[in-house]
Amino acid sequence: MILYGAGGHAKVIYDCLLSKGIHLAGVFDDNPDNTTFFDKTVFNNYHPDILRREKLIISIGSNKLRFNLSRNIKHDFGIVSHLSSWISERAEIAHGSMVLAKAIIQPEVRIGRHVIVNSGAIIEHDTAVDDFVHVGPGTVVCGGVTIGPGTFIGANATILPGVSLGAWSVIGAGAVVLDHVKNGSTIAGNPGKQII
Ligand SMILES: CC(C)(COP(=O)(O)OP(=O)(O)OC[C@H]1O[C@@H](n2cnc3c(N)ncnc32)[C@H](O)[C@@H]1OP(=O)(O)O)[C@@H](O)C(=O)NCCC(=O)NCCS
Numbered sequence: 001m002i003l004y005g006a007g008g009h010a011k012v013i014y015d016c017l018l019s020k021g022i023h024l025a026g027v028f029d030d031n032p033d034n035t036t037f038f039d040k041t042v043f044n045n046y047h048p049d050i051l052r053r054e055k056l057i058i059s060i061g062s063n064k065l066r067f068n069l070s071r072n073i074k075h076d077f078g079i080v081s082h083l084s085s086w087i088s089e090r091a092e093i094a095h096g097s098m099v100l101a102k103a104i105i106q107p108e109v110r111i112g113r114h115v116i117v118n119s120g121a122i123i124e125h126d127t128a129v130d131d132f133v134h135v136g137p138g139t140v141v142c143g144g145v146t147i148g149p150g151t152f153i154g155a156n157a158t159i160l161p162g163v164s165l166g167a168w169s170v171i172g173a174g175a176v177v178l179d180h181v182k183n184g185s186t187i188a189g190n191p192g193k194q195i196i
Contacts, residue, residue, distance in 0.1 A: 001078050002051050004028045004069060005060035006037040012119070013059040013098060014038065019083035025054045048074035058096060058114060063132045063150045063168075066114045070096065070132075077113070085117075094131070112149070124161075136173065148183065170196075 001022055003010050006029035014037075017024055027037040032044050043050055055078030058066045070077075077096035081087060085099045090107040096114035099105060103117045106124050112131035117123060119137045127141055130149040135141060139153050142161040147153075151165050154173035159165065165181045172188030172195070181187055186196035 001080070002026045002028065002054045002056040002075065003037070003059040004046070004056055004073065005058060005065075006031075006034045006042050007060065009061040009116075010037065010059035012100060013057060013080055016080045016082040016098065016100060019101075020081075022080075026051045046073065051075075057098065059098075061116065061134060063134050063152055066096075067132045067150060070114055100137075106143075118155075130167070 001017055002025055003013060006027050014024060024040060027040050027042045028046050029042050034042050036042060056073060056075035057078050057080050058069050060066055079093055079095060079097055081099040082101040084101045085103045087099060087105045088107040091105045091109040093111040094113040097111050099117045100119040102120045104122045108126045109123050111129045114132050115129055116134040118135060121135045121139045123141045124143040126143050127145045129147045132150045133147050134152045136153050136155040138156040141159045144162045145159050146164040148165055148167035150168035153171040156173060157171050157175045159177045163177055163180055166183035168184050169181045170186040171177060175188050175192040176190040177187055177192040185194050188195045
């Protein structure tokens with residue numbers, strides 16, 4: 001596996017690989033100041049021929065950056081899950097996505113491409129999570145929820161059953177979201193209210 005991104009989120013993804021004994025073959029990062037990642041040399045210029053048979057994960061927390069980078073990367077994308085996560089056999093996860101330590105994904109959940117389900121998050125049954133979403137640590141997404149592309153949900157939020165979160169919306173840490181959320185809006189608090 002190759003990682004693209006050598007920052008904080010990449011450290012967590014590396015732990016996921018280690019938990020399953022998956023070899024980290026290389027790391028790309030566009031920032032020339034990032035020259036090493038643990039014992040690995042970092043390639044500062046992406047090239048599709050470098051380690052081209054390896055699968056790649058964009059190990060960057062920002063949804064926008066993962067979205068932008070994914071359009072120019074030619075490697076095949078992999079899927080990463082920590083050994084301690086639990087993923088139903090009847091859930092679907094698309095390429096590029098990451099399921100971190102102790103996250104739970106229940107039956108009939110569909111996870112899109114380049115999604116992060118962060119540590120300890122729970123995605124309940126019959127929920128659809130679109131591409132480039134980040135579900136923060138400890139967040140609970142109840143059953144039958146729909147999450148639009150690019151949406152960021154902060155740590156320890158709760159999304160009530162059947163709610164739809166619009167595209168590229170932001171849910172604050174600890175928010176309790178009771179109602180549908182419009183595209184691009186920011187919701188915070190309990191009960192969740194639009195703040196931006
Ligand atoms: C919601 C959030 C994105 C807003 O960030 P922001 O646009 O920079 O907003 P500000 O910090 O300027 O706050 C705007 C207002 O919303 C309030 N607010 C911000 N975040 C809040 C939250 N999570 N819950 C309740 N109120 C919140 C602020 O107190 C402020 O209120 P005021 O105008 O009365 O002073 C951010 O605060 C947040 O919760 N991020 C989640 C971080 C996280 O969980 N990361 C996980 C990484 S793995």
